Amino acid sequence: MTELFGIPMPVLSGQILLGLFNGAFYALLSLGLAVIFGLLRVINFAHGALYMMGAFIAFLLGQWLGLPFWALLVVAPVLVGVFAVAMEKLLLRHVYGLDPLYGLLLTFGVALVIEGMAQYMFGVAGKPFSQPQALSGVSMIGGMILPHYRVFVIVVALITCLGTWALIERTRLGAFLRAATENRPLVEAFGVNVPVLLTATYAFGALLAGFAGVMGAPVFQVSAFMGSNLIIIVFAVVVIGGMGSIGGAIASGFLLGLCEGLTKVVYPEAANIVVFAIMAVVLFFRPSGLFGKAA
Amino acid sequence: MTEPILQIENLHGWYDESHVLHGVTLEARRGETVALIGRNGAGKTSTLRAAMNLLGRREGSIRVNGRETIGMPRHKVAYTGLGYVPEERGIFASLSVQENLMLLPSIGENGMSVARIYEIFPNLRERRRAAAGTLSGGEQQMLAMARVLRTGPQLLLLDEPTEGLAPVIVKAIGSLLAQLKADGMTMLLVEQNFHFARRLADRFYLIENGRITDHFDREGLEAHADRVADVVGV
Ligand SMILES: Nc1ncnc2c1ncn2[C@@H]1O[C@H](COP(=O)(O)OP(=O)(O)OP(=O)(O)O)[C@@H](O)[C@H]1O
Ligand SMILES: [Mg+2]
Numbered sequence: 073m074t075e076l077f078g079i080p081m082p083v084l085s086g087q088i089l090l091g092l093f094n095g096a097f098y099a100l101l102s103l104g105l106a107v108i109f110g111l112l113r114v115i116n117f118a119h120g121a122l123y124m125m126g127a128f129i130a131f132l133l134g135q136w137l138g139l140p141f142w143a144l145l146v147v148a149p150v151l152v153g154v155f156a157v158a159m160e161k162l163l164l165r166h167v168y169g170l171d172p173l174y175g176l177l178l179t180f181g182v183a184l185v186i187e188g189m190a191q192y193m194f195g196v197a198g199k200p201f202s203q204p205q206a207l208s209g210v211s212m213i214g215g216m217i218l219p220h221y222r223v224f225v226i227v228v229a230l231i232t233c234l235g236t237w238a239l240i241e242r243t244r245l246g247a248f249l250r251a252a253t254e255n256r257p258l259v260e261a262f263g264v265n266v267p268v269l270l271t272a273t274y275a276f277g278a279l280l281a282g283f284a285g286v287m288g289a290p291v292f293q294v295s296a297f298m299g300s301n302l303i304i305i306v307f308a309v310v311v312i313g314g315m316g317s318i319g320g321a322i323a324s325g326f327l328l329g330l331c332e333g334l335t336k337v338v339y340p341e342a343a344n345i346v347v348f349a350i351m352a353v354v355l356f357f358r359p360s361g362l363f364g365k366a367a
Numbered sequence: 368m369t370e371p372i373l374q375i376e377n378l379h380g381w382y383d384e385s386h387v388l389h390g391v392t393l394e395a396r397r398g399e400t401v402a403l404i405g406r407n408g409a410g411k412t413s414t415l416r417a418a419m420n421l422l423g424r425r426e427g428s429i430r431v432n433g434r435e436t437i438g439m440p441r442h443k444v445a446y447t448g449l450g451y452v453p454e455e456r457g458i459f460a461s462l463s464v465q466e467n468l469m470l471l472p473s474i475g476e477n478g479m480s481v482a483r484i485y486e487i488f489p490n491l492r493e494r495r496r497a498a499a500g501t502l503s504g505g506e507q508q509m510l511a512m513a514r515v516l517r518t519g520p521q522l523l524l525l526d527e528p529t530e531g532l533a534p535v536i537v538k539a540i541g542s543l544l545a546q547l548k549a550d551g552m553t554m555l556l557v558e559q560n561f562h563f564a565r566r567l568a569d570r571f572y573l574i575e576n577g578r579i580t581d582h583f584d585r586e587g588l589e590a591h592a593d594r595v596a597d598v599v600g601v
Contacts, residue, residue: 255457261441261445262445262471263446266442
């Protein structure tokens with residue numbers, strides 16, 4: 073079979089792969105947002121900036137120290153996590169319990185500062201960042217073109233998402249997190265160090281964003297505003313999945329990437345807005361999102 | 368034997384701006400069951416919440432096992448030996464029964480084993496994989512008690528453990544508490560159900576408008592019958 077609904081198979085499969093590849097970033101980022109929102113009740117507007125930070129740290133460490141991609145994939149997200157620890161302890165901590173607007177404004181402000189600094193230091197032009205040598209090839213399977221790096225990103229993102237899901241849904245640490253999401257003061261009164269849990273959760277969400285940033289660096293341009301372009305779509309993904317739903321964030325991330333990819337085949341003009349159109353429809357029929365619990 | 372395990376002195380407490388505890392003073396000695404009795408809104412729950420550092424602001428002194436807990440971070444208070452069973456049960460609805468049971472960190476040596484807990488509460492064993500939010504009111508109360516017994520507390524703070532429950536379950540809870548008492552557990556019991564409290568308690572405190580207005584032991588019960596009737600409306 074070389075065609076499906078009049079569309080050549082290689083075109084279709086190429087867009088499916090591209091859709092899943094974009095979906096991998098949506099999933100990693102919306103997962104972090106959902107975890108942070110679930111526990112901290114903070115809408116983390118700095119998420120796109122943390123993603124960009126991951127890419128820039130990888131770029132710089134690659135330039136200065138010549139670290140290989142595999143090392144950058146570990147070191148850069150950890151450094152983003154360290155930054156997030158400081159940010160949570162110095163700033164975010166003070167807005168807990170206040171109107172959610174404060175958290176939103178604070179993280180938005182931090183995002184502007186981070187992006188402004190990146191722009192000041194590196195200008196607006198994108199920085200080149202090459203793929204790891206080992207993954208630069210392409211395979212052909214049954215007429216399908218499979219760029220190795222894209223397949224790698226999809227698989228790694230999927231494993232990371234499922235691992236995070238298992239950590240939250242299946243371990244005692246995850247049970248602390250879920251319980252604290254329901255009733256933070258009580259979990260604390262039972263003897264769990266909730267302030268540390270909050271810091272760790274924010275850092276973990278940021279680490280996921282930084283990780284996505286490093287994986288995006290070879291494909292998207294490394295630039296100060298690479299995150300702010302992406303994060304708008306990711307917020308739509310989170311809204312569609314349902315705020316605070318872990319599985320929902322992962323599933324809707326990949327699904328919406330896929331929808332976008334397929335729209336490019338069927339009606340390319342709509343590809344840029346399809347996510348927002350879906351968001352509008354979902355909000356109309358299910359205001360709490362596809363996987364969210366009705367309030 | 369007579370050193371108080373819980374000693375609350377001149378405790379004041381606030382929710383935001385509203386001052387609800389106006390100098391509560393009470394104590395519980397090791398092995399004692401103490402009942403705190405008062406009308407709706409008198410400050411019973413607030414007193415227990417203050418002991419767990421769950422009130423907005425507190426002043427005065429709360430000593431548990433000789434350690435001052437005012438000024439202690441909230442997540443450290445339980446380790447002085449407190450097991451808290453809140454009025455609203457505080458079950459984590461999205462967690463399974465078993466996860467609720469295993470969630471709380473151990474705070475003492477003599478925690479009840481899970482096997483023993485399931486022996487006492489066969490319902491919880493049967494429903495251990497169910498979301499705790501699907502339990503009946505009685506089962507949630509059992510779970511709220513079971514999970515703190517697992518942690519090995521020296522002092523139980525029980526806020527209306529029989530509220531809204533069917534008579535058979537009230538009876539079951541009564542015999543469990545009697546057993547715990549016989550084993551030497553110290554308990555501070557808040558109860559509206561005075562008939563339930565009088566069977567368990569060694570001493571009684573009356574609380575009105577955030578103040579302790581009377582206290583007496585079992586022998587003094589008759590003499591204070593009018594005061595008690597006035598406060599609990601029997
Ligand atoms: N979250 C809150 N915010 C503000 N005021 C509160 C809050 N909870 C209780 N209060 C007030 O504090 C006072 C004491 O309430 P508390 O819950 O301690 O009473 P209680 O003796 O436990 O009553 P009940 O028998 O109804 O449980 C009441 O006047 C009540 O209205
Ligand atoms: Mg009460």
